[in-house]
Amino acid sequence: MAQALHFAVSSPSPARSLSKLSYSKHSQSLFHRRIPATFVRKPISAVSSDLESSSHQVLVSENGKGGIFLAASPPQTAATTDSSVIEVDAVTEAELKENGFRSTRRTKLVCTIGPATCGFEQLEALAVGGMNVARINMCHGTREWHRTVIERVRRLNEEKGYAVAIMMDTEGSEIHMGDLGGASSAKAEDGEIWTFTVRSFGSSRPERTISVNYDGFAEDVKVGDELLVDGGMVRFEVIEKIGPDVKCRCTDPGLLLPRANLTFWRDGSLVRERNAMLPTISSKDWLDIDFGIAEGVDFIAISFVKSAEVIKHLKSYIAARSRDSDITVIAKIESIDSLKNLEEIIQASDGAMVARGDLGAQIPLEQVPSAQQRIVQLCRQLNKPVIVASQLLESMIEYPTPTRAEVADVSEAVRQRADALMLSGESAMGQYPEKALSVLRSVSLRIERWWREEKHHEAMELAEISSSFAESISEEICNSAAKMANNLEVDALFVYTKTGRMASLLSRCRPDCPIFAFTTTTSVRRRLNLQWGLIPFRLNFSDDMESNLNRTFSLLKARGMIQSGDLVIAVSDMLQSIQVMNVP
Ligand SMILES: Nc1ncnc2c1ncn2[C@@H]1O[C@H](COP(=O)(O)OP(=O)(O)O)[C@@H](O)[C@H]1O
Numbered sequence: 001m002a003q004a005l006h007f008a009v010s011s012p013s014p015a016r017s018l019s020k021l022s023y024s025k026h027s028q029s030l031f032h033r034r035i036p037a038t039f040v041r042k043p044i045s046a047v048s049s050d051l052e053s054s055s056h057q058v059l060v061s062e063n064g065k066g067g068i069f070l071a072a073s074p075p076q077t078a079a080t081t082d083s084s085v086i087e088v089d090a091v092t093e094a095e096l097k098e099n100g101f102r103s104t105r106r107t108k109l110v111c112t113i114g115p116a117t118c119g120f121e122q123l124e125a126l127a128v129g130g131m132n133v134a135r136i137n138m139c140h141g142t143r144e145w146h147r148t149v150i151e152r153v154r155r156l157n158e159e160k161g162y163a164v165a166i167m168m169d170t171e172g173s174e175i176h177m178g179d180l181g182g183a184s185s186a187k188a189e190d191g192e193i194w195t196f197t198v199r200s201f202g203s204s205r206p207e208r209t210i211s212v213n214y215d216g217f218a219e220d221v222k223v224g225d226e227l228l229v230d231g232g233m234v235r236f237e238v239i240e241k242i243g244p245d246v247k248c249r250c251t252d253p254g255l256l257l258p259r260a261n262l263t264f265w266r267d268g269s270l271v272r273e274r275n276a277m278l279p280t281i282s283s284k285d286w287l288d289i290d291f292g293i294a295e296g297v298d299f300i301a302i303s304f305v306k307s308a309e310v311i312k313h314l315k316s317y318i319a320a321r322s323r324d325s326d327i328t329v330i331a332k333i334e335s336i337d338s339l340k341n342l343e344e345i346i347q348a349s350d351g352a353m354v355a356r357g358d359l360g361a362q363i364p365l366e367q368v369p370s371a372q373q374r375i376v377q378l379c380r381q382l383n384k385p386v387i388v389a390s391q392l393l394e395s396m397i398e399y400p401t402p403t404r405a406e407v408a409d410v411s412e413a414v415r416q417r418a419d420a421l422m423l424s425g426e427s428a429m430g431q432y433p434e435k436a437l438s439v440l441r442s443v444s445l446r447i448e449r450w451w452r453e454e455k456h457h458e459a460m461e462l463a464e465i466s467s468s469f470a471e472s473i474s475e476e477i478c479n480s481a482a483k484m485a486n487n488l489e490v491d492a493l494f495v496y497t498k499t500g501r502m503a504s505l506l507s508r509c510r511p512d513c514p515i516f517a518f519t520t521t522t523s524v525r526r527r528l529n530l531q532w533g534l535i536p537f538r539l540n541f542s543d544d545m546e547s548n549l550n551r552t553f554s555l556l557k558a559r560g561m562i563q564s565g566d567l568v569i570a571v572s573d574m575l576q577s578i579q580v581m582n583v584p
Pocket residue numbers: 112113114115137139140141257258259260261357424425426428429
């Protein structure tokens with residue numbers, strides 16, 4: 001029984017308007033009569049409203065495959081011919097073959113790499129387990145150590161066909177403890193007197209003495225202040241100051257980890273005077289940033305961002321230092337100031353991280369969940385990938401299974417439809433990194449399915465974000481294509497995008513089906529690895545959508561990733577078009 005789809009298009013000239021499009025459920029193909037119409041004002045239910053300019057025509061025309069082809073502007077000339085290779089990472093290929101499209105995981109997974117996972121085999125195990133991005137934290141380890149990790153991830157991608165991206169995370173200039181003289185941790189017992197000092201020590205460090213990286217520390221703290229390690233994992237009270245040494249009594253025992261973050265509180269509020277004067281990007285950070293640019297990392301995550309200024313400054317520096325690299329700058333939201341200036345920071349950044357570790361040390365812990373929800377929602381509105389980070393599965397540093405509370409925390413982050421989840425200590429120095437990763441994966445799949453089956457009608461209302469008419473065409477096309485994909489229950493969305501923008505506009509709509517994103521450069525492909533629901537492929541393609549589609553179909557069918565009859569909606573940023581068709 002054919003089902004009529006109506007596209008109502010009004011045109012300045014009378015009479016000519018689009019009429020019926022018949023959609024036959026059986027052959028799953030759309031057919032229609034070719035009626036070119038200049039689209040002026042009325043919305044087309046599928047492509048939606050506000051394409052006003054008369055210079056833009058919306059053509060509904062036959063595309064030889066009985067498919068519908070909406071082109072919002074005449075096709076431009078575009079790229080060159082191509083090789084017939086399609087690059088897809090091995091994990092995705094296996095998942096698609098095993099579970100089919102609809103159950104492919106949408107939420108991306110970031111793993112912090114540390115001593116527990118820096119070996120080639122350990123990195124491979126994480127990649128097989130679904131790691132999309134490997135994070136290196138410059139707060140720890142040497143540049144040489146991090147370079148080795150980067151090289152191993154690159155080798156993994158080369159040899160095994162993965163597309164694991166690299167995220168470099170700056171140390172930042174907040175106050176933290178030094179190393180513990182090589183010890184992996186130190187236990188502070190209740191009532192013990194510890195010395196925090198700005199002195200630096202060679203090999204022999206007196207017992208219960210901790211060096212602090214902030215020279216102003218001994219001046220700024222006052223007797224009576226409360227000193228928090230890692231946001232309250234251990235607490236001390238300042239009892240005496242002797243020159244560079246600050247004597248503190250342990251009031252809340254716990255484990256001291258190397259280079260743990262220090263904050264100090266006076267009369268119940270965070271002391272930030274001089275601290276606030278510290279630069280967001282320290283001199284060491286600039287050296288690390290040069291290192292990251294030289295190593296070609298995909299993302300640079302900036303710690304303790306306080307304003308949009310530092311992001312703009314860094315982006316212009318990166319642009320000047322490396323013309324062609326498109327390193328994505330992620331703002332870590334982990335201080336009171338970053339919450340105060342949240343919108344401007346996210347607007348200026350390419351993405352954000354809810355860095356709950358330090359955030360929970362700077363604001364009362366009970367405010368972290370609502371701050372997380374606010375940050376995730378704002379990023380989604382502004383079309384910026386957002387990562388929920390830290391302590392998701394903290395107990396799995398020591399235990400092979402998570403607590404119920406941790407599973408609920410992960411579920412909530414997936415329910416909020418964050419783009420990505422991040423493991424910190426769990427994968428950097430924990431005993432069960434692969435188990436922790438598999439918990440993230442299984443919880444993601446479960447909540448994503450819950451969304452598709454029970455909640456997708458609650459898709460978030462997305463405000464218009466385009467800053468030009470051309471951009472608004474792309475935005476309208478993606479919003480419509482995502483809606484069509486849900487209404488027609490298509491198996492997948494295909495998007496052909498050089499810059500990745502069209503792919504992220506589709507990801508922003510959180511459609512029920514996965515989004516196959518084809519792009520011509522490896523760096524854009526890796527960058528798309530952080531965005532919800534995108535399965536990035538590298539493929540040389542032209543502006544001839546027919547040949548792009550035919551080649552893509554044959555390449556993916558040959559790899560058993562799609563099959564004839566699958567229903568696909570294809571979107572392209574070159575032609576600004578939507579096509580609905582069955583895989584031949
Ligand atoms: N490159 C590294 N070398 C050694 N230890 C690391 C490294 N990266 C992370 N770690 C360990 O894992 C813990 C959690 O990692 P992360 O959350 O990134 O750092 P932090 O908690 O110090 O901000 C760190 O405190 C540190 O003990």
